[in-house]
Amino acid sequence: MSLDHSGKPAVAPNDLSAFWMPFTANRQFKQNPRMLVASKDMHYTSADGRQVLDGTAGLWCCNAGHCRPKIVEAIQKSAAELDYAPAFQMGHPAAFELANRLVDMSPDGFDHVFFTNSGSESVDTALKIALAYHRARGEGQRTRLVGREKGYHGVGFGGISVGGLVNNRRVFGTLLNGVDHLPHTYLPEENRWSKGIPEHGAWLAEDLERKIALHGADTIAAVIVEPVAGSAGVILPPKGYLEKLREITKKHGILLIFDEVITGFGRLGTPFAADFFGVMPDMMTTAKGLTSGTVPMGAVFTTGDVHDAFMTGPEHMIELFHGYTYSGSPIACAAALATQDIYREEGLFQRAAEIAPYWEEALHSLKGTKHVIDIRNLGLIGAIELEPIPGEPTKRAFSAFLKAYEKGILIRTTGDIIAMSPPLIIEKEHVDQLVGTIKDVLEALD
């Protein structure tokens, strides 16, 4: 399909049946397709030639905005220079350069990164490292993993096992053994209309002590949580909650993994959520914003302690039997390096922090709008929760999504919650357009 940045309509393919689309209502979509054909900065161009304001940074990933020339050129150059290099027993300079850059920008204590191709792979990698780490230290009986209700950790078997969204789990069999879940921190009664971090619910972290009392600390390898949960409809950690989890895991020799796939790379106005909350986990899983969504890539950050536990045995032996053909592929590394340059040169994380109060006020101005029963926000994340239509959950929010797209903004819905996570280059006028359009859409909706 030919693309045109001036917004000229591009030709749509006439047969949509072969592509089985992910996490999509395929039959609904194919009757009335929503095709994007180009993108630039804060906007997409639709196949019918409209400019659509991106309220979701693609899928929480295009943090630097769209089609940034520096990233485009880096990808083009790398593709022409070194298209691919074997990831196992061979290297290429950009992967080492990127790993160093990432370690430098991460909280003190993270010394190593393992490259993957997605958030799901980062999660499964971190879970495997956790299990193997304990084994390497002679504590191989630590095989249990603890996730959280309503958690989303991608779609690999590890990720859906520790994840807590029922639709992502229930038709896929028995999943991993030995997984337990903490209670979620969604407390609508206590925390409704909260601006920023909600006050109530730190006590929910104490449930980990009950899990430990039930299973025995020495059987638990790791606890994994999203510092801020996105896919479940933006669930924020109550004040003191992450600190408490850190305290309990540390006390019992359990690794703490932050799934920073959406919070990594500036979403909260800091490089990582670990920086924002001042809580240092043992591993962080990332993807998405690493390359600003341009080339699939993920990275797992580990501390020296975790990494060094593997660096034993004969030096000619592989220390970790894990990796992907495309771990740290040259084009992905080039995209990531250029992305990190943009973040730094344009101070985009700081920018996100600066516009966050305006974002917060604009979102909360929707209080009182038809159907709205809660609003939550943190950094450049926002959620508007709607009263579900009785007996037809998700339908009202999905209708809002369709109407909003017609009116020129891209939002995302999960359940009856509108979730937003715009590119970090967003300007105040874009915030106004997003919020104003949502208001109009909701007021007109049954």
Ligand SMILES: Cc1ncc(COP(=O)(O)O)c(C=O)c1O
């Ligand atoms: C917290 C979290 N973990 C993991 C993933 C999975 O990432 P991917 O879709 O790149 O596999 C996501 C995706 O939204 C996510 O939000």
